[in-house]
Amino acid sequence: MKKNGVVSRLLLAVMFLFLYAPIFVLIIFSFNDSKSTAVWNGFTLNWYVELFQNRAVMxxxxxxxxxxxxxxxxxxxxxxxxxxxxxxxxxxxxxxxxxxxxxxxxxxxxxxxxxxxxxxVFVGQGLSAFSNWLNGLQWVEDANLWFDFSFSLGFGTxxxxxxxxxxxxxxxxxxxxxxxxxxxxxxxxxxxxxxxxxxxxxxxxxxxxxxxxxxxxxxxxxxxxxxxxxxxxxxxxxxxxxxxxxxxxxxxxxxxxxxxxxxxxVAVLILLVIINLRQARQESAAARRRHAAARQP
Amino acid sequence: MRNKYVAFPYVGWMALFVVAPLIVVVVYALTTRDGSLTLDNFSSMLQYAPVFGRSFFLALLATAICILLGYPMAYYLSRERGWLRRMATMLIMLPMWMNFLLRTYSWVFLLERNGLFNSLLESFGLPKVNIIDTSGAVVLGMVYNFLPFMVLPIYSVIEKIDYRVIxxxxxxxxNSAQVFRRVIFPLSLPGVLSGITMVFIPSVSTFVISRLLGGGKELLLGDLIEMQFLGSAYNPHLGSAISLVMMVIVLVCMGIMNRFGEGEEEAMLL
Structure with missing residues (x-):
């Protein structure tokens, strides 16, 4: 296949810009010294400090x-x-x-x-009805037991x-x-x-x-x-x-x-770059080994 | 190393959490609140026909745009050599690591009345455009979010084409146009087909994108369903009926399309 010319390179660049522009905007405005996302009020790291004090977010x-x-x-x-x-x-x-x-x-x-x-929801209702039924039984009452199988939506679900x-x-x-x-x-x-x-x-x-x-x-x-x-x-x-x-x-x-x-x-980016570099190094090492092996008589 | 018994726990899991929920949906769709059988849920859906129409139209439009943008992107990426090619998959996947809602909402910052894009236009002396809260913004959001799902399958199929064939x-x-038209394009069709599935289904059922970028003015199918379960118009029976109909329509469409693709199911996953 032919290599890419200027036009196709440009198209690739525009497409990647399309994919990344919203992300860059977010990243840049996370350093903005104001809650606004339209006006730039100067650089701050404040939000990064406040992040760790925000209970709901953490x-x-x-x-x-x-x-x-x-x-x-x-x-x-x-x-x-x-x-x-x-x-x-x-x-x-x-x-x-x-x-x-x-x-x-x-x-x-x-x-x-x-x-x-x-x-x-269906199973939860069924189970709570079932535990009610169990609790109403005579022998359960006699044995002083109390069943509660009901559950609601939460971490488990x-x-x-x-x-x-x-x-x-x-x-x-x-x-x-x-x-x-x-x-x-x-x-x-x-x-x-x-x-x-x-x-x-x-x-x-x-x-x-x-x-x-x-x-x-x-x-x-x-x-x-x-x-x-x-x-x-x-x-x-x-x-x-x-x-x-x-x-x-x-x-x-x-x-x-x-x-x-x-x-x-950024964490993911760093991780992926490391993985990629390691792969590239392994590949070139493998290529060198093949090369060396080929030169052996 | 064959042992079919290790799959049994998962088969049980699937029965419980994949099949049973769908059965519950069917049951809900066919009953009323007091538990008697009915078809009213389906007949009362007729009033929502415009919503069905709009959802399918916008999703089709988004899918078509994704093909038009994604195919050249995948094709040119596969012709690159060196670092760009090695990083291609990663570069396409990476945006997905920014929270889906945030990266969608970010378009509001970019495109709103006094947003970055309009200030850019203004500085060139061009008139402002109003995109946010229109159907156009919804389509843009769909294309933006699901474009990677179109590019990746096409890219991985083109990349695997045997160079000797070319x-x-x-x-x-x-000549190169003929090579593309007669060799590369037909061989890349399975990728396009799985791309279409992976773009169309989330587009037709989204409620997040329409709410964030469309201003929630024009309902889509996803909004309609969400409203019946967690929203203002609480009616899980009607919601189940709508979900069921949508699922059947989508399944039929995909079935017809995959007839053309000779059932390339494995291409779906990268």
Missing amino acids: SALRTTLLVSVLATAIATVAGTAAAIGFYSMRRRSRTACLAVNNIPLTNADVITGVSMMLLF LLIAHITFDIPYVILSVLPKLRQLDPNLAEAAQDLGATRFVAFWKVVLPELMPGIVNGMLIAFTMSIDDFVISYFTAGSQVSTLSMVVYSMVRRQISPEIKALSTLMF | EAAQDLGA
């Missing part, structure tokens, strides 16, 4: 990080296991499972959120919802790695005396690792960035960062939120 |  940050980390961890393990299971199934059941697995991915967020909320929409991403990024896997490898390990578990741990899992890590990253990104599903499943007591932002929009976005988003953005 | 076409006398 508690939302804690909730967001906690739910994202927990959901990602659980989804990574469960998703990898599920992918191995799906891969081992017969064709027909695998197709059925994958079709259901795809539902949270293709369904609109609103519908996923709304349907889970309905389920939670939020976590369940996040796990549910995270797992499909892990599965879809692990499955291709399973297909590429040489089935003889695990058998060879077992022939050489490894138990099934050791063969899996030492041979199969490292082969799957890139897919697992990729799925984990996608799941974490989705969890952190999610608003709609959290909005419906978290109830009124728990708030994630997105929900705090949503409640602020239309009144006034507090500058602390801009500061916090800037910090998170 | 060389073969050139050897057989095709």
Whole structure:
């Protein structure tokens, strides 16, 4: 293929400007010495200091990080296991499972959120009716017991919802790695005396690792960035960062939120640059090794 | 290393939290508040036909714009060499790490009456434009938010095209326009199809973008559904019916489209 000319380079630049302009505006105005986003009043780091004193924002940050980390961890393990299971199934059941697995991915967020909320409310009502019924029974009263299975929307339901929409991403990024896997490898390990578990741990899992890590990253990104599903499943007591932002929009976005988003953005940027540099270094090291090997007589 | 039993916990999880919620939606859509069967929820939806029309129209428009902008972007990115190419995926994904609501709302700062864009226009002596709180702003928000979902699948498909295929076409006398039209474009179609799905579905169902950028004046489907569950017009039965109809329409559209794409499901994920 031809290399890009000036025109296509320019187009790329404009497109990236389109993607990044709103972000730059936010970052720049997080240093603005006024609550306004239209007028520049001079540089300040005040919002970064006040951020850590803002209870609502800090508690939302804690909730967001906690739910994202927990959901990602659980989804990574469960998703990898599920992918191995799906891969081992017969064709027909695998197709059925994958079709259901795809539902949270293709369904609109609103519908996923709304349907889970309905389920939670429905089950919550059912359970509270059930505990009432139990408490009304004679022997329960005689035994001096008191049951209360009722629950309402909160951190638990939020976590369940996040796990549910995270797992499909892990599965879809692990499955291709399973297909590429040489089935003889695990058998060879077992022939050489490894138990099934050791063969899996030492041979199969490292082969799957890139897919697992990729799925984990996608799941974490989705969890952190999610608003709609959290909005419906978290109830009124728990708030994630997105929900705090949503409640602020239309009144006034507090500058602390801009500061916090800037910090998170920069953290991710640094992380990605490090990963990228490491990859580039590994690639060039591998190339050097190949080069050296080729020169050997 | 085959063991199908490790999938069973997740199959149970899916039954509980993927299938059961949808069944509850169907049940709610078919019942009234006191629990008797009814189809009224569907017939009373007729008054919302304009909302359906507007939502699908705006989402289609946004999807079309995403193709027009995203395809060249993906194509030119795949022709880059060096650092830009190595960082391409990362550069497209990175904006997603800024909070979705903030980065959408940031367009209000940029485009409002006295915002940055208008001051820029003014300094060139051009008239101000009023974009915020119109349907145009909603489409802009959709394009902005979901463009990465169009670029990434197309980019990853084009990137995987075997270079020898292109060389073969050139050897057989095709010029670069022909190479693009007869070789690269057909091979990149699966990416375009999954891009369309990934842009259209969130666009047609959004309520955040219309509320932030559209001023909440013109309802979209997402607004309508949200209102029935957490908003002023509390009626989960009607909301379930609307969700169900929207889901069916979207599924049918996607089914028809994927017929053309010969079922390239795996291309969906990067």
